[in-house]
Amino acid sequence: MTIKAVVFDIGNVLIEWQPERFFDREVGGQRRREMFANVDLHGMNDKVDQGADFTTTVMTAADANPDWAPEIRMWHDRWIDMASPAIDRSVRLMKALQAKGTPVFSLTNFGIQTYDIAARVYPFLREFDRDFISGHMGVIKPDPQIYQMLEDASGLSGDALIFADDRADNIAAASARGWRTHLFQNSDGWAARLVQEGLLSEEEAR
Known part of the structure; x- marks a missing residue:
């Protein structure tokens, strides 16, 4: 056909689309690896991709993970820097x-x-x-x-x-x-x- x-x-x-590369640059490889091991950031992103509100989803994850909250908020505030x-x-x-x-x-x-x-x-x-x-x-x-x-x-x-x-x-x-x-x-x-x-x-x- x-x-x-x-x-x-x-x-x-x-x-x-390289979130790991972005966080390696911003917070260092060790900190990034620990964050991704402790927080299901790709699962969080899947919820957004399924139609959940972007801001609410990311900020809820940040509030639930205070040790990583500043970095998680970067997923929201600097999202376009990961998609480039x-x-x-x-x-x-x-x-x-x-x-x-x-x-x-x-x-x-x-x-x-x-x-x-x-x-x-x-x-x-x-x-x-x-x-x-x-x-x-x-x-x-x-x-x-x-x-x-x-x-x-x-x-x-x-x-x-x-x-x-x-x-x-x-x-x-x-x-x-x-x-x-x-x-x-x-x-x-x-x-x-x-x-x-x-x-x-x-x-x-x-």
Whole structure:
């Protein structure tokens, strides 16, 4: 079947998402490792990605963990510093696909409020042909329901879709539905895959 739409994850595909790197820089590696071992910060973030209020969720976690409260509040106050920078070549690939008339969808674990913060800094986040943002959908990858919701809303399924994500579990869930998939490691590899699939020429994928 001909590919009808290209589906992009956002974190570590279009925008770097590296909380550990941020905290290593701000508080040092030892302090960061102790904090992540004692506080389930990624679990906290999953709640936001499922639609919980960003400020309430982070501040509640800070109040519940007073030994780490200043650092946890940084997750809120300096969130955009963890979600940076943009991966420029991936953004160019997104725009090149759209310029050729290929629809580009997002399928991303992202909070409602955090997405708004990111979109002010990265305007291309408002330029997808279809948005599938977990915070608005109430479910996160790799739950099969989120993939079903995209299929139902778009009318596309199976190998009419090609999906790039940096996490193997998210890719496996899409593959199980018959989607074409690409485990994103860098934008060069993703560009080569888009050329291989005939969606872009070598020049268009530069």
